[in-house]
Amino acid sequence: MPVGTIVKALSGYYYVQGDEGGSRVQCRARGIFKKRGESPLVGDRVAFAETENGEGTVDEILPRSTALIRPPVANADLAVLVFSVIRPELNLQLLDKFLVHIEHAGLDALLVLTKADALEGADEAERIRGDVDAACRLYESVGYRVIVTSSRRQDGLDLLRAELHGHVSVFAGQSGVGKSSLLNALVPGLALETNEISEKLGRGKHTTRHVELVQVPGGGFVADTPGFSQLDFQELGVEEIGSCFREFRALASGCKFRGCTHTHEPHCAVLQARARGxxxxxRYRHYTEFMTEWKEKARRY
Structure with missing residues (x-):
């Protein structure tokens, strides 16, 4: 029985790309999955069978390494967080919120900053460039890889392709930052729909309607995912928020109290490190804001 990867799911059909190449096969899932309360996901490795009418059936879902709920993607191991440097400007609080959710999901993260060319001649370009350089230094010091790109000038794309090689990657970020433009530049001929940023609203309209894996030249799949309209901390325990900050996680074993919240406890290694600069x-301010948000929602429920 052939084996392949589900690269697209739409209207009850699963489109499987076989390992041996050839065209995608449009498949239905066997009824046994529904009886078990299971659903195939984009990214699933599956055994499938082709039927006489040229379509097929998904017969078996092979073991998953990861399974995301939002967006629904299986076997992803890298999250590419796409943020623009201008229109909209880089929002570090939102970036840290994405990173908390990605760390909680157990994925590695790659930070990609777009629209570098748009700074030329822009108002306050020098200030924005300084803020971007400082952000790059900060997140690289924490242990994240950062690539600055321009889809229009093709800047940084070779570096990005090398990072994507061999991975199933999820592209994520707020609307209007240029995710579709970046994918179009990475994969010649892809022609994903893009929408220019609204000057009036300062944000873009998300153009992706479903999850689909796109094969990148040189190897690897990427998923351009529907925008995250809401990132909710309720799925995390309050102790887990701190462990999703890499620099806090590395220090937590030095705290006096188990389950330290790093906000007020004596002999807290994180507070001591903060005092030393x-x-x-x-990062610490965003952490305390996320903790407050978690507590307020916990009281509400």
Whole structure:
């Protein structure tokens, strides 16, 4: 029985790309999955069979390494967080919120900053460039890889392709940052729909309607995913938020109390590191804001 990867799911059909190449096969899932309460996901490795009418059936879902709920993608191991440097400007609080969810999901993260060419001649270009350089230094010091790109000038695309090689990657970020433009530049002939940023609203309209894996030249799949309209901390425990900050996680074993919240406890290794200037104030501020948001929603429910 042939084996392949589900690269698209739409209207009850699963489109499977076989390992041996050839055209995608449009498949239905066997009824046994529904009886078990299971659903195939984009990214699933599956055994499938072709039927006489040229379509096929998904017969078996092979073991998954990861399974995301939002967006619904299986076997992803890398999250590419796409943020623009201008229109909209880089929002570090939102970036940290994405990183918390990605760390909680168990994926590695790659930060990609887009629209570098748009800074030329822009108002406050020098200030924005300084803020972007500082952000690159901060997140690289924490252990994240950062690539600055321009889809229009093709800047940084070779570096990005090399990072995507061999991975199933999820592209994520707020609307209007240029995810579809970036994918179009990475994969010649892809022609994903794009929408220019609204000057009035300062944000874009998300153009992706479903999850689909796109094969990148040189190897690897990427998923351009519907925008995250809401990132909710309720799925995380309050102790887990701190463990999703890499620099906090590395220090937590040095805290006096197990389950330390890193906000008020004596002999807290994170607070001590902050006092020494070893933790960025923006990262700590966002952490306390996320903790407050979690507590407020917990009380509400």
């Amino acid at each position: 070893e933790i960025a104030e923006s």
